[in-house]
Amino acid sequence: MATQRLTKHNAAMIRAGVSLLTDRGADALLLLLDGGTDWKRVSELSGAENNTVIIAVDTLEDLDGAAEAGLRPLALNKEKAPLLERLQEALLEAAADEMIRTNGEVVAVYSGFQQGRLDSISHLQLDERMRRFTVRDLQTLESSVPLKTIKAVVDLASQIGREGREGKAVGTMFVVGDTRKVLEHANDSGVDPFRGYNKKHRNLLDPKVQEDAKEVAQLDGAFVVTSEGVIERSRQMLEVSHEDLKMTKGLGSRHWAAAAITRKTKAVSVVVSQSTGTVRLYQNGFLILQIVPMDKAVKWQEFAFEPPPQTPED
Numbered sequence: 001m002a003t004q005r006l007t008k009h010n011a012a013m014i015r016a017g018v019s020l021l022t023d024r025g026a027d028a029l030l031l032l033l034d035g036g037t038d039w040k041r042v043s044e045l046s047g048a049e050n051n052t053v054i055i056a057v058d059t060l061e062d063l064d065g066a067a068e069a070g071l072r073p074l075a076l077n078k079e080k081a082p083l084l085e086r087l088q089e090a091l092l093e094a095a096a097d098e099m100i101r102t103n104g105e106v107v108a109v110y111s112g113f114q115q116g117r118l119d120s121i122s123h124l125q126l127d128e129r130m131r132r133f134t135v136r137d138l139q140t141l142e143s144s145v146p147l148k149t150i151k152a153v154v155d156l157a158s159q160i161g162r163e164g165r166e167g168k169a170v171g172t173m174f175v176v177g178d179t180r181k182v183l184e185h186a187n188d189s190g191v192d193p194f195r196g197y198n199k200k201h202r203n204l205l206d207p208k209v210q211e212d213a214k215e216v217a218q219l220d221g222a223f224v225v226t227s228e229g230v231i232e233r234s235r236q237m238l239e240v241s242h243e244d245l246k247m248t249k250g251l252g253s254r255h256w257a258a259a260a261i262t263r264k265t266k267a268v269s270v271v272v273s274q275s276t277g278t279v280r281l282y283q284n285g286f287l288i289l290q291i292v293p294m295d296k297a298v299k300w301q302e303f304a305f306e307p308p309p310q311t312p313e314d
């Protein structure tokens with residue numbers, strides 16, 4: 001179990017965060033901490049009685065007692081991830097759990113430079129584009145494919161859309177469920193790297209298989225996936241007519257094929273657009289859900305600091 005010390009300095013930083021929160025009328029105070037601590041004291045310091053105070057740490061066990069102290073706990077499960085990714089995840093989760101509005105304002109207090117020492121305060125304005133799929137969104141989807149499989153595929157697709165591969169944007173498609181029928185409309189577009197492996201090594205619920213799929217996603221064609229999440233084939237070109245489909249202007253052949261196959265079969269398709277990173281989910285020929293990737297451009301700016309030219313003393 002990791003712990004976060006509440007030194008005088010750290011307490012002062014939390015109070016400073018509260019002061020900014022109050023001054024700006026922001027929605028919530030987010031404390032991104034290294035581990036468990038005296039939650040009652042944090043609650044007092046942050047005025048949790050009157051403010052929404054979100055506590056984000058990496059593991060659930062470190063949050064014991066936080067909710068009882070009037071705080072809003074979040075477990076990130078992102079121990080090794082860089083600070084900004086953890087911060088983004090905390091904001092996404094908080095928005096998904098409706099602790100904050102997706103276009104709200106948050107004051108975040110965290111250790112930016114030195115572990116254990118709260119040294120940074122940010123006043124963040126969130127953006128509607130931050131919205132992403134939540135399990136709740138997916139639950140409204142009535143499908144023969146279990147939610148667990150859809151969620152794993154959508155999460156993977158979002159990662160592909162957000163991260164690409166080796167600095168390059170990647171687009172791909174997953175057609176999930178009703179596999180036998182889907183394969184009637186599919187042809188190999190090249191050698192299938194998953195062919196010949198046993199089911200265990202093709203199951204997309206396994207993080208290792210997800211990594212393999214990210215590699216293969218760079219190649220042409222679609223993944224045909226069973227309801228249980230097993231990749232039945234990859235690199236498949238779908239041949240389906242798409243007359244009488246209605247689609248948003250500007251979407252190309254990948255998206256047409258993705259929508260059309262869900263009209264001909266009971267499958268659900270999840271497409272990542274190479275040009276925008278947007279993930280779309282189709283069912284019965286209709287666009288059901290859409291995730292726009294978060295801005296990728298969040299990066300620490302490096303200071304280009306040049307000392308002023310020396311002038312000879314008068």
Ligand SMILES: Nc1ncnc2c1ncn2[C@@H]1O[C@H](COP(=O)(O)OP(=O)(O)OP(=O)(O)O)[C@@H](O)[C@H]1O
Pocket residue numbers: 171172173219220221222236237238239250251252253254255256257272273274275276
């Ligand atoms: N029928 C299909 N089945 C499987 N994959 C397809 C199909 N049509 C196109 N693709 C894949 O989509 C790629 C991009 O095609 P295109 O640019 O027309 O699609 P798009 O819908 O505009 O997608 P993107 O937004 O990713 O560019 C192709 O190189 C191919 O790998």
